[in-house]
Amino acid sequence: MGFTEFFNALLEGKLIGQRCKDCGAYTCPPKATCDNCKSRNLEKVELSGKGTIRSFTTIYVAPSGYEKEAPYVVALVELDEGPWILGRIDIDPKEADELDQALIGKRVSVFAKGFPSEPFYPDKSKRVVPMFKLEE
Amino acid sequence: MPEKRDVVVLGVGMTKFGRHPDKSLVDLFAEAFLEAFEESNIELKDIEALYFGNAVGEMTDGSSNLSGFMADEVGLRGIPAMRYDGACASSSVAFREAVRAVAAGYYDCVAVGGSERLASAGTAIGTRALATAVDGVYEINAGLTFPGVFALAARLYSKTYDIPLEKLREMMAYVSIKNHKYGAINPKAQFYGKFGDLKVEDVLNSRMICSPLTLFDCCPMTDGASAAIVASEDFAKEVFDKDLIYVRGTGQASAGSLFRQKEDIIKAIPRRLSSQMAFKEAGLTPKDIDFVELHDCFTIAEIIALEAMGFFEYGKACSAAMDGVTWVDGDLPVNPDGGLIGKGHPVGATGVSQIYSAVKILRGEYKHNPIPDAETAMTDTLGGDFGTLTNIILSVHRR
Numbered sequence: 001m002g003f004t005e006f007f008n009a010l011l012e013g014k015l016i017g018q019r020c021k022d023c024g025a026y027t028c029p030p031k032a033t034c035d036n037c038k039s040r041n042l043e044k045v046e047l048s049g050k051g052t053i054r055s056f057t058t059i060y061v062a063p064s065g066y067e068k069e070a071p072y073v074v075a076l077v078e079l080d081e082g083p084w085i086l087g088r089i090d091i092d093p094k095e096a097d098e099l100d101q102a103l104i105g106k107r108v109s110v111f112a113k114g115f116p117s118e119p120f121y122p123d124k125s126k127r128v129v130p131m132f133k134l135e136e
Numbered sequence: 137m138p139e140k141r142d143v144v145v146l147g148v149g150m151t152k153f154g155r156h157p158d159k160s161l162v163d164l165f166a167e168a169f170l171e172a173f174e175e176s177n178i179e180l181k182d183i184e185a186l187y188f189g190n191a192v193g194e195m196t197d198g199s200s201n202l203s204g205f206m207a208d209e210v211g212l213r214g215i216p217a218m219r220y221d222g223a224c225a226s227s228s229v230a231f232r233e234a235v236r237a238v239a240a241g242y243y244d245c246v247a248v249g250g251s252e253r254l255a256s257a258g259t260a261i262g263t264r265a266l267a268t269a270v271d272g273v274y275e276i277n278a279g280l281t282f283p284g285v286f287a288l289a290a291r292l293y294s295k296t297y298d299i300p301l302e303k304l305r306e307m308m309a310y311v312s313i314k315n316h317k318y319g320a321i322n323p324k325a326q327f328y329g330k331f332g333d334l335k336v337e338d339v340l341n342s343r344m345i346c347s348p349l350t351l352f353d354c355c356p357m358t359d360g361a362s363a364a365i366v367a368s369e370d371f372a373k374e375v376f377d378k379d380l381i382y383v384r385g386t387g388q389a390s391a392g393s394l395f396r397q398k399e400d401i402i403k404a405i406p407r408r409l410s411s412q413m414a415f416k417e418a419g420l421t422p423k424d425i426d427f428v429e430l431h432d433c434f435t436i437a438e439i440i441a442l443e444a445m446g447f448f449e450y451g452k453a454c455s456a457a458m459d460g461v462t463w464v465d466g467d468l469p470v471n472p473d474g475g476l477i478g479k480g481h482p483v484g485a486t487g488v489s490q491i492y493s494a495v496k497i498l499r500g501e502y503k504h505n506p507i508p509d510a511e512t513a514m515t516d517t518l519g520g521d522f523g524t525l526t527n528i529i530l531s532v533h534r535r
């Protein structure tokens with residue numbers, strides 16, 4: 001499956017991953033081989049879209065093409081099925097810095113936001129960012 | 137498999153690191169190469185190939201296929217010339233491939249080097265250029281930067297090893313203080329004469345780049361080049377009148393996207409693999425290393441590197457700089473040339489600049505910051521978010 005299929009599904013609220021029919025592990029975003037055992041015996045599945053923040057950072061100095069979006073809060077989230085994914089937390093950067101390390105461990109649900117593409121991004125029509133919404 | 141030949145480093149060269157808006161990638165390389173060449177006491181016709189590192193020439197200077205231009209500029213027209221890209225480890229990868237070719241007997245004498253222009257590219261283009269080394273589909277889309285990668289690592293380190301972030305930041309600050317102190321006395325360093333007397337508060341209170349990393353937690357954007365001549369021991373003995381520095385062992389490993397490395401981000405597994413490969417080839421252990429030139433792109437990166445290389449247990453290197461262990465008068469001097477933080481980080485040129493410093497120190501020529509009686513050194517260069525890891529062990533002793 002190509003990368004745009006993953007992002008288009010995410011824009012529709014579906015987080016697509018793969019379940020390995022050999023070892024049972026989940027891989028997300030999809031890969032040609034199981035991220036755990038390297039098997040190609042994979043089935044496409046919809047994941048829960050729920051997870052836990054494992055780390056984050058508020059980025060103040062952004063790369064060319066991203067400056068208008070800064071500051072923004074990038075996070076690594078461990079999905080309930082096991083894979084970690086990278087995206088942004090849907091939060092005011094000031095609030096993120098005040099919460100500081102207390103943000104780590106918070107429960108989130110995954111959705112997607114579309115941004116204009118930039119000259120070097122592979123999808124020339126749009127750039128989709130996984131977003132993490134803090135659960136109450 | 138036939139016995140591998142002993143490989144040595146002859147001359148080494150590097151430009152002053154810093155801002156060079158008036159010099160092209162080629163101009164810079166030529167300067168570094170000629171310093172290495174002249175020190176080597178060889179002729180141009182002795183050099184059989186060029187192994188050249190550059191990561192982001194397309195982005196910063198609109199140039200690719202650079203190795204031929206480099207060779208031609210310095211009088212090596214016609215020889216095989218290869219460009220290696222391993223992001224920030226580019227010239228270490230080039231160096232390792234050169235060593236392997238000489239060890240295997242394909243060549244007797246080759247040139248190695250790297251050239252990069254990040255400072256002149258400006259912060260926004262430079263940051264985007266460096267960010268081409270994160271996952272180009274699933275990480276750059278969120279605007280992940282390299283300071284961002286290590287900011288994520290710092291917070292994860294704090295949480296995993298249960299060290300309050302404020303305490304960790306203070307310990308990280310000592311890495312910056314140490315490396316800036318050594319950069320400030322290194323005439324080739326970007327920050328020569330600057331920031332040699334930083335205080336913890338200076339680091340903590342400098343501009344936030346990406347929380348919790350401040351400006352002084354980060355290496356600068358740098359223009360510069362480096363070079364070395366690598367040869368078989370037999371060839372070198374015929375021409376070289378200085379001490380031979382032996383390449384005792386090399387290692388290299390890879391990884392994919394940061395998010396797929398999960399909690400191992402702070403364990404830098406590729407670095408562990410690469411270091412162990414280098415130690416095994418050298419027949420040495422961490423205890424045999426007298427000093428280290430490692431990839432301190434950020435303060436937390438030095439801490440993570442020391443642990444993954446096997447000098448400290450995981451979670452235990454954070455206080456090394458604060459406790460004095462990694463200063464030149466400590467048990468394990470780390471980055472006596474100022475490292476990336478104090479010396480500067482012209483990405484594709486960085487790896488061979490570590491070789492430059494290690495060779496000068498081992499030969500006792502590093503008068504401004506000597507490590508007396510040092511016999512064996514190790515370099516460590518990281519490309520991307522652990523995508524490329526290269527380690528080199530150099531010694532005054534042959535195998």
